[in-house]
Amino acid sequence: MRFPPTRAVGRGAAWYRGDCHVHSVHSDGELTPEELAVRARAAGLDFIATTEHNAAAAPGAWGHLAADDFLILLGEEVTTKTGHWLALGIDPGQVVDWNHQVRDGLIGQCLDQVHRAGGLCVAAHPHAPYPSGDFMFPFLGFDVVEVWNGLWTSDRPWNADNKAALAEWGRSLAADIRVGPWRPAMGNSDTHVEGQIGIPHTAVFAEELSTEAVLAGIRAGRSWIAESADVNVSFTANVDRRVAGVGERLATHGGQVEVRAAVQGVPLGTVSFHTDRGKVHRASLPGDGVGAVQWDTTAEESAFVRIEVRRPNGHVAALTNPIILT
Structure with missing residues (x-):
């Protein structure tokens, strides 16, 4: 039992x-x-x-x-x-x-x-x-x-x-x-x-x-x-040395926010950044599938940021919950 x-x-x-x-x-x-x-x-x-x-x-x-x-x-x-x-x-x-x-x-x-x-x-x-x-x-x-x-x-x-x-x-x-x-x-x-x-x-x-x-x-x-354990994602946002990860809130105090995504396991894929304004940025990954993408924003422009990682055929390989900016 x-x-x-x-x-x-x-x-x-x-x-x-x-x-x-x-x-x-x-x-x-x-x-x-x-x-x-x-x-x-x-x-x-x-x-x-x-x-x-x-x-x-x-x-x-x-x-x-x-x-x-x-x-x-x-x-x-x-x-x-x-x-x-x-x-x-x-x-x-x-x-x-x-x-x-x-x-x-x-x-x-x-x-x-x-x-x-x-x-x-x-x-x-x-x-x-x-x-x-x-x-x-x-x-x-x-x-x-x-x-x-x-x-x-x-x-x-x-x-x-x-x-x-x-x-x-x-x-x-x-x-x-x-x-x-x-x-x-x-x-x-x-x-x-x-x-x-x-x-x-x-x-x-x-x-x-x-x-x-x-x-x-x-x-x-x-x-x-x-999609599988072959895919790995790191996603953070930071401002003035304060860092937040997925699911967390970042108090920006009006400062510029550096949002960074690091991806492994998605050769020739794309990383897109999404906010309350929709898709706001897109970047390509190299042929070995290992890459990092940075995008800057503010809390006034973006209430949150999340990312999607897609393969060349458009299928999702990974996606995150949001980081919330205040």
Whole structure:
């Protein structure tokens, strides 16, 4: 009856890569928990979340797969009639009610149930192309939006559904940041079959490798999304020696802000900078995929800055949550 521990030894405060949308043979996936853990580690992941459809993680199925350098979070994909959402960091054996829809008005109670357990609520694949996949609930009350879902994209890691989700989230940022709270973006594989896990995944800055710390990093937007572990991004903004990273606020006091992105693993790709004014700057990466791009702005010009990294064919290889300028 052993469940995974909520804390691993890890590397202390560090960037950790994880996939928080994974299905096993215990719901409609084709891989066993053992196979998923092996493949997740091979993909360079530090953590995964169990998100079976409308069910808790099976007792004894996952606990023995955790390790000092590998964390397993408990979760559920709440598969309702009018959209799917992820309940991450719920209690062992906890099942969140899935038999509801927009017109019932019960979503708030379900979100509260997860929040009382210290968990996180994620609007999953908001534009998935199948019945009930379109997310019809308002984002109000949800903590995070899954803007990049890999279920239909194992052979092409970017598609029209993800494009629509990213555009919708990007448009909402300016208003959400102004009135608060804003909802960070995340990406997950939605693994069901071989070859999907970690494509994409979310890199999170956490104070330690624990359920509480990882969820805190995701909730705060201290995260960015990667196509695979071959892609690495560093993104900072600084003014007068004050530096902020992804998901943080930078008090500029009216000064000029130097925004810098360093990228590895995207040969001949492009880096674009996005603010509340839309796409404001674009630069190319060299053939070896390793490059740095700088762009200057002010808080008066830009309420926030985020970046997207794309391959030559236009597919996203990485994207970040914003740095907020005040």
